[in-house]
Amino acid sequence: MEKFVLEGVKDFNLDHIFDCGQCFRWKKEEDGSYTGKAFGKEVNMDFVYDEGSDSEGTLIINGASREDFDNIWKSYLDLDRDYSQIKEELAEDPVMAKAIEKGRGIRILKQDLWETIVSFIISQNNNIPRIKGCIENLAKGFGEDGNLPTPEKLASLTVEDLAPVRLGYRAKYLIETAKQVCENGLPKNMEELQQLCGVGPKVANCISLFGLSDMSSFPVDVWVKRVMNRMYGIPEGNKKEMENFARENFGDYGGIAQQYLFYYIRQIDDEEK
DNA sequence: TCGCAGGTGGTCG
């Protein structure tokens, strides 16, 4: 199988990238590599640190040609962005510095917009194993070649058709959103995102961040509420204040900051169990 | 058994 190898990759860690809540379709192998699919191509990614380094090393993408790397994976992995610089700025805040230390290899994936929309509608009021299961069921049952069904395909289905996917009440959101996309095209910004059925402020921010690469998007979910209460003393119920805090302190990198915070609190939570 | 999980839409005041 062909493979693509890239040395000298900085600020990169597969666990951090695939376990910070931004994607649901990558599977960790026993050897620590990850297998998954994006933009119709399935690959296996591995990362080997340079000797003595904990953030710089060599990326190996099994199943990818150089052309695929240039066209897909380079932008998918956000490799053109200088995270060192961003982390340096964010780390002026000592709380953020601590979070960055834990998730230093996080990168914001640039994902397919439609898949991101579908994935995060499914994610609402749901838990991760079930989210992953639903997405797999949807791809297997109604997609082609392992991909999620297109807007046209989804729009042609009924809630009854989707019953085996076990989406619960989200099925009708998905169908309605698919119809809206067929009618109006894909959304281009937060305002258009929130017109979609089943897309409120939280889901819209996730789609904006992971599907539209708007790094200033700051999704506030239960974990962010938890971590911002714990780290910054903001009351858990005060979402407005959290958004203001993010805008003032993280600015254009709110989404990246959110991912460090999210990963951090999830890790802390695991350690406390 | 029942509350809960990466929220949202509908309904009131």
Next chain:
DNA sequence: CGACCACCTGCG
């Protein structure tokens, strides 16, 4: 507007 509350489903 902001505060509630029902909602599919599966797991502990």
